[in-house]
Amino acid sequence: MAKILDAKMIAGFAQEIQSYLPMIRQGIASFGADANQQEALQEALRYVHTIKGASAMVGLSVLSQVTAAIEETLEEIVAGRYPIDAERSVWLGQTVDHIENNLEGLLSETVCEETIVTAVTQLLQRCTGRAETSAVPPEVAASETEAELAADYWVDTWDEDGTEAGTVSEAPPATGDAEPIHTPEPEPPAEVATAPVETETPAASEAFEMEEELTFGVLFDAAEVEIEDEAAPSESQSEAPAQAEQQTETPPVMPGALDALINTIDSEVQQVYGQGITARVQHTSRDGVSTLERYLLFSLAGCRYAVAVPNVIEVGRVPAITPVPNVPVWLRGVINLRGEILSIIDVRVFLGIDEGYPLESSRMLVVKSVQDEIVTSLIVDQVNGFARLSKARLEAPAIPVQDKVTPYISAVCEHEEHIVAVLDLERLLLSPEVCQFDEA
Amino acid sequence: MKKILVVDDSPTARMHLTNLLDSKGYHISTASDGEEALQKAAQEQPDLILLDVVMPGANGFQVCRQLKADAATKDIKVILVTSKNQKSDRFWGLKQGADAYITKPFEDAELLQSVASYL
Numbered sequence: 001m002a003k004i005l006d007a008k009m010i011a012g013f014a015q016e017i018q019s020y021l022p023m024i025r026q027g028i029a030s031f032g033a034d035a036n037q038q039e040a041l042q043e044a045l046r047y048v049h050t051i052k053g054a055s056a057m058v059g060l061s062v063l064s065q066v067t068a069a070i071e072e073t074l075e076e077i078v079a080g081r082y083p084i085d086a087e088r089s090v091w092l093g094q095t096v097d098h099i100e101n102n103l104e105g106l107l108s109e110t111v112c113e114e115t116i117v118t119a120v121t122q123l124l125q126r127c128t129g130r131a132e133t134s135a136v137p138p139e140v141a142a143s144e145t146e147a148e149l150a151a152d153y154w155v156d157t158w159d160e161d162g163t164e165a166g167t168v169s170e171a172p173p174a175t176g177d178a179e180p181i182h183t184p185e186p187e188p189p190a191e192v193a194t195a196p197v198e199t200e201t202p203a204a205s206e207a208f209e210m211e212e213e214l215t216f217g218v219l220f221d222a223a224e225v226e227i228e229d230e231a232a233p234s235e236s237q238s239e240a241p242a243q244a245e246q247q248t249e250t251p252p253v254m255p256g257a258l259d260a261l262i263n264t265i266d267s268e269v270q271q272v273y274g275q276g277i278t279a280r281v282q283h284t285s286r287d288g289v290s291t292l293e294r295y296l297l298f299s300l301a302g303c304r305y306a307v308a309v310p311n312v313i314e315v316g317r318v319p320a321i322t323p324v325p326n327v328p329v330w331l332r333g334v335i336n337l338r339g340e341i342l343s344i345i346d347v348r349v350f351l352g353i354d355e356g357y358p359l360e361s362s363r364m365l366v367v368k369s370v371q372d373e374i375v376t377s378l379i380v381d382q383v384n385g386f387a388r389l390s391k392a393r394l395e396a397p398a399i400p401v402q403d404k405v406t407p408y409i410s411a412v413c414e415h416e417e418h419i420v421a422v423l424d425l426e427r428l429l430l431s432p433e434v435c436q437f438d439e440a
Numbered sequence: 441m442k443k444i445l446v447v448d449d450s451p452t453a454r455m456h457l458t459n460l461l462d463s464k465g466y467h468i469s470t471a472s473d474g475e476e477a478l479q480k481a482a483q484e485q486p487d488l489i490l491l492d493v494v495m496p497g498a499n500g501f502q503v504c505r506q507l508k509a510d511a512a513t514k515d516i517k518v519i520l521v522t523s524k525n526q527k528s529d530r531f532w533g534l535k536q537g538a539d540a541y542i543t544k545p546f547e548d549a550e551l552l553q554s555v556a557s558y559l
Contacts, residue, residue: 009455009456012451012452016450046496049494050449050450050453051450052523053448053450053492053544054448054456056523056545057452057456057457057544057545057546313501313536314532338493372505372509
């Protein structure tokens with residue numbers, strides 16, 4: 001991707017990068033000296049990201065690659081996956097020095113790619129405590145394991161009896177050997193929903209984190225097929241084979257699995273958001289009959305809950321939390337989400353259930369009230385994917401799910417042999433307790 | 441003549457996009473952060489906004505939500521242009537109401553085509 005960079009642009013970019021470097025160094029040093037200096041590190045991360053993006057845009061691929069590696073390392077440190085102490089902050093500083101010393105060469109693309117990439121990645125590997133391997137650019141390594149795990153994930157997921165199939169090291173099957181869902185009968189995907197989290201082995205956990213992001217789309221797809229069969233039995237006969245057909249076209253071949261996943265997510269987003277922009281509740285299902293609303297399912301202390309998708313802005317791992325003094329115990333503190341400061345609420349504690357966080361599977365949901373007045377984040381034990389729940393089958397709670405929880409439950413529904421309690425998010429977000437402490 | 445607002449915290453990125461689009465005859469204005477972007481969007485009423493995600497202060501996701509929620513700016517097309525290239529990023533980005541999501545690095549031709557299709 002050769003782009004013509006004029007001298008003026010190069011000079012301008014050099015100046016821009018030079019202005020960021022002290023900030024980056026400062027952020028790293030501050031955090032190395034005091035682990036509470038989260039914001040300083042976040043800022044360093046932002047500058048690195050900016051350099052990565054701008055260099056990618058103007059075609060400086062080596063610089064972009066190197067800054068991507070730094071960004072990834074900083075992200076892992078910010079997420080608490082690796083510590084940063086004085087020694088490591090020195091190594092990170094050396095990485096930044098390396099870029100500065102080679103800046104001219106990087107901007108004119110005359111520096112030897114291999115030497116600088118090797119040097120930087122080795123320094124960063126020391127930071128994150130990984131064994132020093134040969135100079136494999138992090139992006140290449142990551143994409144290989146990502147595709148590999150996508151294949152393994154598909155193998156585990158579509159095993160017919162729902163049990164964990166094989167080990168993570170199982171070789172991905174060739175195209176023709178894929179096991180498609182060929183029966184329209186709903187299989188219990190309860191194991192499916194939890195399988196990817198459980199099959200996570202320590203060795204694969206790093207790369208799996210990237211794959212984790214994809215699981216929502218995959219689970220969504222699985223849930224889609226099941227629910228629509230149940231909800232519209234007469235129509236499903238013609239629909240289900242078509243959907244099964246679709247499923248057969250997505251066998252676990254790498255990297256095809258990822259492409260299929262992207263297509264699924266893209267087409268779904270297109271469907272729901274193609275017509276309008278505002279993400280209000282969409283009632284239409286595929287055949288246009290309005291029966292189903294879309295929910296995100298999650299677990300707290302073994303019980304399943306659901307929250308309407310239009311209320312959910314984002315899902316992800318729980319970032320580093322900055323505690324805030326003099327607030328209720330359920331308000332764990334605040335998080336910095338790409339520059340936005342949000343309160344983070346421990347839903348278990350808020351609802352009077354015992355404390356559970358942190359769990360390996362704990363996740364954050366960023367939610368908003370329908371009128372956008374309140375935006376906040378929640379900690380849940382586990383995210384179980386998406387489902388369409390039929391409005392007709394949402395009943396007011398007859399059996400109390402849990403005593404202190406009942407006021408916040410708007411309805412209860414059965415979904416794949418689980419009782420799912422639909423959380424009344426509006427009530428929770430607009431409750432006096434939450435409003436008082438909302439940061440939005 | 442169609443108006444495009446380019447939002448990015450990096451001066452180099454802004455310059456690159458400006459040069460690229462200017463040569464195709466669009467009228468370009470720029471903003472370096474979310475606040476400026478919202479201000480200019482309301483004031484200048486561009487036909488399209490190219491919006492970076494990671495910026496100081498308000499990030500592109502927040503800005504996009506705000507643009508789409510405000511009656512004065514909700515009809516302006518928004519393309520998120522970012523180096524956040526995970527599939528989940530794209531999914532959540534589009535959920536903010538953006539009309540399209542382009543990842544850096546991009547082919548200039550690809551960007552131009554996308555821009556043209558939304559104008």
